[in-house]
Amino acid sequence: MKLFYFTASGNCLAVAKKLGGELHSIPQVLKEGDFTFEDDQIGIIFPCYAVSTPTIVEEFLEKVKLKSDYIFGIVTYGKTHGGVLEHFEKIAKKNGIELSYMNSLLMVDNSIKFYDMDKQIRDQHTKRIDEHMEMILEDIQSRRELKKTSNFLMKYLSNLGNHMYKKEVGDYDKKFTVESHCNGCGVCEKVCPVNNIHVNDRPEFKHNCIRCYACTHNCPQNAIRLKGEKSKARFRNENVQLREIMEANNQN
Structure with a gap:
């Protein structure tokens, strides 16, 4: 299993390490320029930025060529992920990547613009991170197929968030x-x-x-x-x- 991740404060790397497999940093893949990968299972793990997909992950999806019959995406978030899973799937599908499984994991939000990090760190035990991580791990090991959908408001917020994020x-x-x-x-x-x-x-x-x-x-x-x-x-x-x-x- 190959896992591609983008991390700034360690959350997504921690998830990738927990899932196991062969780890590939998205920034290093973009730097090295080798974009063709094949494996029995392939995962993409990334953080939610402004209820949307980070630009560096979008760039990765636009350039990479993945061959697998089980490709999954995991997004980490701190407050709400809005419609980011569908936003991510839309970009992936546009670039020929068909996802079998998508899920989200509530973790500490590292946005110092919006959140008091003291409180985020103090309250992280309430997010039941390990419990939810184990559920995702079981899903991946059993090759479960899952597509979560969002309502119109969440999709709208993600599109708006993506627009505002790219302006910033x-x-x-x-x-x-x-x-x-x-x-x-x-x-x-x-x-x-x-x-x-x-x-x-x-x-x-x-x-x-x-x-x-x-x-x-x-x-x-x-x-x-x-x-x-x-x-x-x-x-x-x-x-x-x-x-x-x-x-x-x-x-x-």
Whole structure:
């Protein structure tokens, strides 16, 4: 089984590790340029951004050629996933990818723009993550077929969210500031999945941001701030090490 994942704060990588199989980072696949894959089972694991599909995952779906009789998608989310599963399936189908199974997993939301990370971390036990993960694992092992549908309002919210999200990306990094205790370690550059950061004593942003917040959550000094953030707390999934996120995302 081959698993393709995109992660910023570790949630999707933790899910991929739990499912097992051969892991492939979506940013590294895009960097290396080999887009043809075949296996008995293939999975795509990604986070929900603005109740929609991240642009980097859309790019992956547009370029990749997958051959399998069982392809599945898992989306992680923190509040609501809206109609993201159908949005994802629509993009996949447009590019010749037929999905047998789609499901969602409620986890910690890493959006410091909308959520108080202190509360997200404190309340994560209420989300029954391990229990729901085991259910998904059983589904995949038994090759269950499942397509979840959303009502009109959820589909509308996902389309609207996708439109607003795409308007924000790029220059979104102009909302970041770097505090004086930054020591120029370069971690932010190595966890950025789109090569948007160059560290020369201090981070310099290139305005190609996809609003994943990998730089903010993984900064060892907690020195990168977002204008209007709900708290200064940061999050990385406890089952994932910083080294793993750097290996997954580093574009240099």
